[in-house]
Amino acid sequence: MKYLSLFIVCISLLSCNSTSKQKTKSAGVENQIILTIDQLMETAETNIGKQICFRGTVNHVCAHSGKRCILKNAEGNLSIRVEASGKLKGFNREIAGSDLIVTGILREKRLDSEYINKWESDVKEKADAENEGEHCSSEMTNIKEMREWMKKNNKDYYAIYFVDGTEYEVVE
Template identity: 45%
Template sequence: MQKVVLMALVVLSAACQTKTNNAEQNEATTKVMAVEQLLANAETMVDTEITVQGHVTHTCKHSGKRCFIVGDNPELSIRVEAGGQIQGFNRELTGNTIAVKGVLKERRLSEEYIAQWEEKVKLKEAKEDGTAETCAAEMSNISNMRQWMEANNKNYYSIYYVNGVSYEVVD
């Protein structure tokens, strides 16, 4: 009889521990983060379900399948791709604050890819067809990517984005 009671206590204890671990895991994935907080920890959160809140600065006007959000620092933004329950992002969202639930993803641009991109930009610059301003911006981006790669001792540049599942407008 004592063995049965002891076994029941062990099983209940394990069940409670599992519920606690699941609750902690769910709390971590439902905690709303600012864009800055997400990007600061992005490398360790790839392929993790997250919730990020930010101010919509742009929605794709042609397809509505993506939007960009920023936090307090307007220089840090993250792209959100429509998916799950999100059919698209309408233009009226621009200027609103939203909380997006989704999975954080990473796209890595290799050194080779960046070098090829730079060559294309240089060819475009040589044409002198009025795209000089665009080319200067692209060359600046390429330079910034290379500086980041050197500073972080990486042979690639990471671009993080969210595969959105759902969102809500926050007052």
């Protein structure tokens, strides 16, 4: 009976850690909720300027300085840039493909309609001058998606979220 009780306690502890919102005692943040990138993006607008803790897979580490990396969600369809700041001096290229838990301050950069209009105009001019169909079409697709997001969210700007990372931990 004693072993059965111990087994039930162990199973319940393990099942608590498998949820999408986890708590951590590492990375210097006691009992902070660890968000997925999906959860982070869903709540981003209300968390700008606040400390967050999230988990993602390293898709890219800047080869030049190592001062930034891109983390993606499990499906690979959402990503967020992390800039090294504070005590965090950079990211090792060897962490590419690893899962990280990152702590930092969520920031926002807004691209207003005027900026997007100018960008679109520049892309069209470049396409006409250089006859670059494929590169320009991907930029035009990005611009279209930004405009659709703005319309859907009733905004006069496109929000780009990123994190000033203060620490990270590689998850084994």
